[in-house]
Amino acid sequence: AQKVTQAQTEISVVEKEDVTLDCVYETRDTTYYLFWYKQPPSGELVFLIRRNSFDEQNEISGRYSWNFQKSTSSFNFTITASQVVDSAVYFCALSEAYTGTASKLTFGTGTRLQVTL
């Protein structure tokens, strides 16, 4: 069975601090996909990144960066120079390869990030 663990329930930082959100996953599949989603107070889940199991290259997008390490089954997310607008709940999710009718997501329980001035 697939499982995603986000051990940090809530993180509070002051604006401009760097912050890392941890994600650890479990799967028996050799091919799988990892995602991060952001859920601001408005409620909509916003897609941030997808990474497949064969691509361990780290990715950077502006202030966001992701570190994928298969050896530790982790897919961590770092926000550099955090801003108040980054305040949200962040979900890490895992999907097996497409097997027919859908790519089902297994979500972690989310990390609530609070960025204050």
Added chain:
Amino acid sequence: DAMVIQNPRYQVTQFGKPVTLSCSQTLNHNVMYWYQQKSSQAPKLLFHYYDKDFNNEADTPDNFQSRRPNTSFCFLDIRSPGLGDAAMYLCATSSLLSQGAHEQYFGPGTRLTVT
């Protein structure tokens, strides 16, 4: 802009009174999903449509039904809402035209209150 739209954003219904939530998309995606998200929890998949084929999750209560009359629209029907069905309901879409796993695009959600 292409997007996933959910109406209404807030819905109040009475215990036991049927309610329908709607979702529409302009992305022309072939898969549509319905999730239930309770406070401080992760979204939980209720069911999905692959084109017109309905796929129910094993633990989705019979009280929850869905309809997809065309590619653009999908409805969530709750036949007899209980207090435990109060939650945010999220609609999502994805395009499964090839192998791999595809990101899902979510609507803003409908927050359901049961009184």
